[in-house]
Amino acid sequence: MEHNIDNKPVMIEMNQVNKWYDDYHALDNINLKVRKGERMVICGPSGSGKSTLIRTINRLEEHQYGQIIVEGVEMTPDVKKIHEIRKEVGMVFQQFNLFPHLTVLNNITLSPVWERNIPKKEAEQTALALLERVGILEQANKYPGQLSGGQQQRVAIARALAMKPKIMLFDEPTSALDPEMIKEVLDVMRELAMNGMTMMVVTHEMVFAREVADTMVFMDAGRIVEKSTPKEFFSNPKEERTRQFLNQILNN
Amino acid sequence: MKTTVQPYRGDRPPIFKTGALNWMKNNLFSPWYNAVLTVVTGALLYILVTPLWRWGVTNACFGTTPDVCKDNHGACWAFIQDMWPVFMVGTYPSDQRWRVALAAGLVAVLIIATLFRALRKQRVLHLCWVLSPIVIFILVRGGEVFHLSHVPSTQWGGLMLTVFLSLVSMIFAFPLSVLLALGRQSDMPVIRSVSVAYIELVRGVPLISILFMASVVLPLFFPPEMEFSKIMRAVVGITLFFAAYLAENIRGGLQGLSQGQYEAADALGLGYWKKTGFIILPQALRIVLPPMVNNFIGILKDTSLVGIIGLIDLLQVAFAATSNPKWLGKIEEAYLFVALFYWIMCYSLSKFSRILEERYQL
Numbered sequence: 001m002e003h004n005i006d007n008k009p010v011m012i013e014m015n016q017v018n019k020w021y022d023d024y025h026a027l028d029n030i031n032l033k034v035r036k037g038e039r040m041v042i043c044g045p046s047g048s049g050k051s052t053l054i055r056t057i058n059r060l061e062e063h064q065y066g067q068i069i070v071e072g073v074e075m076t077p078d079v080k081k082i083h084e085i086r087k088e089v090g091m092v093f094q095q096f097n098l099f100p101h102l103t104v105l106n107n108i109t110l111s112p113v114w115e116r117n118i119p120k121k122e123a124e125q126t127a128l129a130l131l132e133r134v135g136i137l138e139q140a141n142k143y144p145g146q147l148s149g150g151q152q153q154r155v156a157i158a159r160a161l162a163m164k165p166k167i168m169l170f171d172e173p174t175s176a177l178d179p180e181m182i183k184e185v186l187d188v189m190r191e192l193a194m195n196g197m198t199m200m201v202v203t204h205e206m207v208f209a210r211e212v213a214d215t216m217v218f219m220d221a222g223r224i225v226e227k228s229t230p231k232e233f234f235s236n237p238k239e240e241r242t243r244q245f246l247n248q249i250l251n252n
Numbered sequence: 253m254k255t256t257v258q259p260y261r262g263d264r265p266p267i268f269k270t271g272a273l274n275w276m277k278n279n280l281f282s283p284w285y286n287a288v289l290t291v292v293t294g295a296l297l298y299i300l301v302t303p304l305w306r307w308g309v310t311n312a313c314f315g316t317t318p319d320v321c322k323d324n325h326g327a328c329w330a331f332i333q334d335m336w337p338v339f340m341v342g343t344y345p346s347d348q349r350w351r352v353a354l355a356a357g358l359v360a361v362l363i364i365a366t367l368f369r370a371l372r373k374q375r376v377l378h379l380c381w382v383l384s385p386i387v388i389f390i391l392v393r394g395g396e397v398f399h400l401s402h403v404p405s406t407q408w409g410g411l412m413l414t415v416f417l418s419l420v421s422m423i424f425a426f427p428l429s430v431l432l433a434l435g436r437q438s439d440m441p442v443i444r445s446v447s448v449a450y451i452e453l454v455r456g457v458p459l460i461s462i463l464f465m466a467s468v469v470l471p472l473f474f475p476p477e478m479e480f481s482k483i484m485r486a487v488v489g490i491t492l493f494f495a496a497y498l499a500e501n502i503r504g505g506l507q508g509l510s511q512g513q514y515e516a517a518d519a520l521g522l523g524y525w526k527k528t529g530f531i532i533l534p535q536a537l538r539i540v541l542p543p544m545v546n547n548f549i550g551i552l553k554d555t556s557l558v559g560i561i562g563l564i565d566l567l568q569v570a571f572a573a574t575s576n577p578k579w580l581g582k583i584e585e586a587y588l589f590v591a592l593f594y595w596i597m598c599y600s601l602s603k604f605s606r607i608l609e610e611r612y613q614l
């Protein structure tokens with residue numbers, strides 16, 4: 001699925017981004033550019049800062065040094081800007097984080113109706129179309145607790161898409177799923193990629209990465225150790241640490 | 253020793269022995285320590301209840317005048333029969349009592365209507381509920397509206413006053429406590445400190461002293477021409493007091509939510525109030541429904557302290573009624589009657605909360 005994105009506009013830019021949790025240096029001079037339509041897969045050992053990195057992009061985590069520019073807007077403590085950026089950036093979590101007290105349909109329509117001022121009827125139609133797209137139209141009126149993990153994660157994707165985001169962030173979207181449900185979620189993500197969504201995906205699903213990614217990023221100890229095309233990344237990794245990691249993960 | 257178990261052939265589950273006798277045998281008398289407990293409990297109940305029964309029923313006298321109770325060793329329910337309107341409304345003028353009865357009737361009709369599933373979703377019913385406090389207030393207080401004579405709040409008393417104090421305090425304490433709980437979790441240091449200071453301060457002071465302060469101190473903050481009725485002072489005191497307690501309960505609910513819920517709402521771009529109103533509070537309040545109702549029950553019972561600032565609530569009416577020369581010393585009857593009413597109200601609240609809990613399970 002290789003496609004040319006070199007001339008596309010930059011959607012996310014991170015310049016020398018640093019983040020500490022107390023004294024712990026969680027992000028160490030991160031530099032990244034994500035272009036429109038680019039599919040970036042981030043991998044690395046547990047605790048290497050992958051979640052922290054993508055969570056600084058919609059400011060679920062605050063960075064303490066450096067610059068993050070999303071769609072030309074620099075992320076500052078200004079609440080209004082954070083708000084604007086969040087509406088353009090969808091996020092899917094490892095634990096789904098659906099709202100258990102709302103039906104699937106209300107989970108999806110809540111933000112479009114109240115933050116985008118879309119009429120309820122219209123928002124519901126969009127939501128139903130999205131549910132059809134992720135293959136669970138028949139679950140619209142159920143509560144999240146009544147769905148399987150795979151179905152919940154697909155609702156979570158639909159919920160993020162309902163805001164018509166320009167960028168989608170995925171933080172290990174299949175790590176909490178039973179093996180037979182992983183495919184149904186990855187299929188939805190594949191379809192998204194095919195339709196040109198700009199995506200940053202933290203995942204250890206290397207088959208998916210090889211197939212979908214434009215760019216592979218390998219992180220360790222808060223640093224970007226290696227960044228390359230999937231072809232190079234898998235066949236000819238430059239760094240010893242990357243090789244170790246790939247050996248470990250591909251042999252399992 | 254091994255036994256072979258035959259496959260089950262019926263298409264219904266096997267029937268176990270049923271019937272009252274079997275139930276008793278299984279639940280009350282087996283194993284042996286249950287039998288002992290049953291016998292001991294039964295004996296205790298017998299020892300406690302028989303004299304009460306003899307006093308309250310067998311030897312009791314009924315009627316409306318004191319002379320039926322002369323030389324009687326049992327309860328004098330004639331006292332209650334004669335005085336019960338006073339228990340209900342205190343010194344509210346007797347020729348105007350129908351207004352309170354009408355108000356109570358209206359509420360009863362609303363409650364019964366709400367019990368019907370079909371009516372529950374009707375907008376009209378919701379509107380009636382919202383308007384009911386205003387209608388009731390006008391009805392009870394009067395004063396030139398609809399040619400109803402003015403009954404000043406100094407004449408409100410009894411059960412009516414207890415219910416009024418409890419409901420109004422609950423209605424005001426609840427939103428205040430939500431704000432305090434949110435304030436305590438706020439990112440803004442000033443708001444957080446003020447909330448914490450308020451909660452900790454109020455929780456460290458007994459309600460009685462707050463009632464005193466509300467009664468004495470409150471008028472100092474306002475221009476002298478502003479009149480503060482005693483009832484208003486009591487409502488302010490009780491509200492401020494219970495808001496602090498409720499706030500701590502609600503904070504427990506806020507902390508009970510997973511961080512993921514906050515993050516998901518943030519990631520969707522929901523602003524603070526929308527996040528709080530649609531995602532956080534609905535879940536947090538469900539979690540803390542039982543302790544919250546506990547608090548409401550506390551409010552209801554603690555309104556009985558308002559006697560200290562000179563209000564004649566249900567409990568004070570009991571004092572007053574037993575010092576009526578006609579019915580001197582009918583203390584047991586009075587307190588039993590009053591306790592019964594508190595119990596009915598508290599038990600209803602607790603039942604109501606169980607219904608809500610079952611309905612709004614997460």
Ligand SMILES: Nc1ncnc2c1ncn2[C@@H]1O[C@H](COP(=O)(O)OP(=O)(O)O)[C@@H](O)[C@H]1O
Pocket residue numbers: 021024026044045046047048049050051052053
């Ligand atoms: N809220 C937090 N407070 C303190 N340390 C944290 C917090 N979140 C993450 N960390 C630490 O930061 C490091 C990076 O975490 P994370 O980004 O979640 O790693 P990954 O997603 O790659 O597994 C870990 O060592 C983790 O323990």
Ligand SMILES: [Mg+2]
Pocket residue numbers: 050051052171172
């Ligand atoms: Mg992670």
